[in-house]
Amino acid sequence: xxxxxxxxxxxxxxxxxxxxxxxxxxxxxxxxxxxxxxxxxxxxxxxxxxxxxxxxxxxxxxxxxxxxxxxxxxxxxxxxxxxxxxxxxxxxxxxxxxxxxxxxxxxxxxxxxxxxxxxxxxxxxxxxxxxxxxxxxxxxxxxxxxxxxxxxxxxxxxxxxxxxxxxxxxxxxxxxxxxxxxxxxxxxxxxxxxxxxxxxxxxxxxxxxxxxxxxxxxxxxxxxxxxxxxxxxxxxxxxxxxxxxxxxxxxxxxxxxxxxxxxxxxxxxxxxxxxxxxxxxxxxxxxxxxxxxxxxxxxxxxxxxxxxxxxxxxxxxxxxxxxxxxxxxxxxxxxxxxxxxxxxxxxxxxxxxxxxxxxxxxxxxxxxxxxxxxxxxxxxxxxxxxxxxxxxxxxxxxxxxxxxxxxxxxxxxxxxx
Numbered sequence: 001x002x003x004x005x006x007x008x009x010x011x012x013x014x015x016x017x018x019x020x021x022x023x024x025x026x027x028x029x030x031x032x033x034x035x036x037x038x039x040x041x042x043x044x045x046x047x048x049x050x051x052x053x054x055x056x057x058x059x060x061x062x063x064x065x066x067x068x069x070x071x072x073x074x075x076x077x078x079x080x081x082x083x084x085x086x087x088x089x090x091x092x093x094x095x096x097x098x099x100x101x102x103x104x105x106x107x108x109x110x111x112x113x114x115x116x117x118x119x120x121x122x123x124x125x126x127x128x129x130x131x132x133x134x135x136x137x138x139x140x141x142x143x144x145x146x147x148x149x150x151x152x153x154x155x156x157x158x159x160x161x162x163x164x165x166x167x168x169x170x171x172x173x174x175x176x177x178x179x180x181x182x183x184x185x186x187x188x189x190x191x192x193x194x195x196x197x198x199x200x201x202x203x204x205x206x207x208x209x210x211x212x213x214x215x216x217x218x219x220x221x222x223x224x225x226x227x228x229x230x231x232x233x234x235x236x237x238x239x240x241x242x243x244x245x246x247x248x249x250x251x252x253x254x255x256x257x258x259x260x261x262x263x264x265x266x267x268x269x270x271x272x273x274x275x276x277x278x279x280x281x282x283x284x285x286x287x288x289x290x291x292x293x294x295x296x297x298x299x300x301x302x303x304x305x306x307x308x309x310x311x312x313x314x315x316x317x318x319x320x321x322x323x324x325x326x327x328x329x330x331x332x333x334x335x336x337x338x339x340x341x342x343x344x345x346x347x348x349x350x351x352x353x354x355x356x357x358x359x360x361x362x363x364x365x366x367x368x369x370x371x372x373x374x375x376x377x378x379x380x381x382x383x384x385x386x387x388x389x390x391x392x393x394x395x396x397x398x399x400x401x402x403x404x405x406x407x408x409x410x411x412x413x414x415x416x417x
Contacts, residue, residue, distance in 0.1 A: 022079040028103075029096060031186050031390060037078035041069045045085050047194045053388040056237030056363075057303075061194040092192045094370030095185055102182050105131050109178040114171050122147070125166075125174060129154060159209070159379040161320045173378075184378070187386050188368040195364060196239055202360040203242065205308075205329055207235055208367045208379040210322040212308070212331065214340060220372050222340050227311065227322045227330035234383050235327050236304045237365050241358035244299040245343060247351040248287035249309070257326060258283050287350050295345060296334050300361045308361075310334040323382055329363070 018037050026032045026040045032048070034040030042048070045064040064085055072081035086092070109131060112121040119141035126147060129135035135150040148164055155162045158173050166174075198204070204213045207228050214222040229235035253262060253275070262270060262283060270276070274290040275283055285291050294310020304327065311330040316322055331337060335345050343353060367379045367386060381387075 019079045022082060025079075025082075029099060029186060029189055031183070031190070036073070037076075038070055038073040041073065041078045041082045042066060044082055044193065045069065047190050049190070049194075049389045050391045051389070053391075054237070054385070055234045055383075057239075060196060060237065060239045060362075062196060063194070087192055087195075087197075089192075090374065091370050092189070094374055094376065095189050095192065095368065098370070098376050099182060099185050099189075102178060102185075106178050111175045111177060112171075114175070126150075128174060133157070157375065157377055159320065159377075184386065185368050185376075187390055188366055190390075191364075191366060192369075196362060198362065199360060201357075202362060205235075205361070205363040206369070207237070207363065207365050208382055209369075209377070212329070212337075214337060216340075222333075222336060224336070225317045225322065225332040226308075227316055227325050228382075229325050229327040230323050231383060233326050235325070235329060235363065236302075236306060237363055238302055238304065238306075239360060239362040239364075240300040240302045242298055242300040242361050243355055243358050244301075245338065245341070245353040245355065246297045246299065247345065247353070248295055248348055249291065249293045249297045250287050250350060251285040251292045253283040253285070287348070294334060296338055298334075298337065298361075306363075308334070308337075321380070321382070 018035065018040055022037060022040050026034060026044065030044055032040060032043035034043050046066075047061065049058075049061075051058045069078075069081070072078050108127070110124055110127065112124040112128075114121055122141045122143060123139055126135070126137045126139045129147075129150040130137055130139065133150060133153060135146070135153075137144075137146055137150060151166070151170075152162055152164055154160075154174075155164075155170060160169055160173060161167075198215070200218045201216050202214075204215065205211075205226065205228075206213070210226055210228060212222075212224050212226050213220055262275065265273075267277070270283070273285075274288070275285050278284055289295060290312055292311070294312060297307050297309035299307045306328050308329045308331050313330075314332075316324055316330075317332045338345055341355070341359070365383070365385055367381050368376065370376050
């Protein structure tokens with residue numbers, strides 16, 4: 001009898017005709033392909049991402065227990081249950097509204113071809129600016145001052161070099177079909193649905209944006225440019241609480257970096273770089289403005305040994321794409337963050353500070369989002385996660401032996417920068 005009951009429940013969950021509203025939500029705002037209420041709800045609420053090529057803590061994403069989703073499906077309440085679990089933040093609802101708008105303009109959206117007919121290209125570009133940015137341009141072939149300003153705004157919104165030149169990268173962006181844009185937003189809605197809820201006081205790092213945002217009482221009080229990890233040394237996605245600040249830190253060169261970048265150099269060459277060997281024969285860099293970590297670092301202990309810090313290489317912040325670090329997050333204006341946290345840089349001595357109030361730090365990955373003014377922003381997928389996370393291939397755990405902690409992998413860390 002129990003087997004028959006179990007079979008009936010399974011049949012109901014996985015073969016029933018889905019709720020029409022739930023199915024519409026799936027088609028309109030996601031890439032899910034569920035055929036039953038349970039499958040649709042489970043995909044919408046938990047993402048069903050492929051983490052096999054992901055660097056980070058996948059448990060930083062929220063997960064609704066499958067048993068609760070099944071319970072709602074079994075009671076015929078999947079739609080209301082799913083809607084109640086979705087985010088109600090401005091970041092999420094703004095993207096939902098934007099997708100709704102994009103569907104209404106699909107028939108009018110024609111991309112420029114850039115095959116020699118410059119006048120026709122300008123007309124089509126103006127059409128795109130009018131549709132996407134409410135530019136209110138006359139749709140003719142003249143490059144007016146209003147058109148040039150609209151071009152600069154488009155480049156700003158898409159993370160391009162803001163130079164008013166319709167160069168290769170700007171052309172590639174303008175040639176994205178509206179179906180491609182909608183699909184990109186759907187992927188980011190998935191990330192928004194499973195991202196950790198935020199308190200009123202936190203730091204948000206958005207890797208593709210190359211920006212840090214500090215919020216206090218739900219208001220943005222400080223923004224700055226950042227440098228993140230190279231594509232082969234990706235900054236991980238995770239969240240932890242900031243616990244310590246170190247003024248005038250010393251940098252202990254990790255073995256991996258030493259082997260690749262310093263092992264072949266003579267001691268005199270290393271000294272010119274401000275590097276020394278300690279009594280144990282390990283390479284380090286003393287405190288000071290030449291130090292790779294600059295004059296301050298912010299520590300939120302994690303298994304990746306990734307933290308935020310100053311840098312003497314300020315020129316990098318002038319670049320549009322800033323993926324140059326070994327994984328850590330370099331800050332454009334670290335002293336301003338130090339001041340916002342209630343501290344001053346008033347000594348050249350090495351000093352550790354333990355924060356009285358630990359501040360959550362969220363290191364996330366959004367290539368489309370609505371900013372604090374409600375403007376939808378687009379960025380390049382620098383780590384390829386739009387493809388990797390949404391690849392349907394099954395996740396295969398690593399064969400390497402690891403130590404488990406809180407249900408995720410823990411590897412020995414190294415002090416990066």
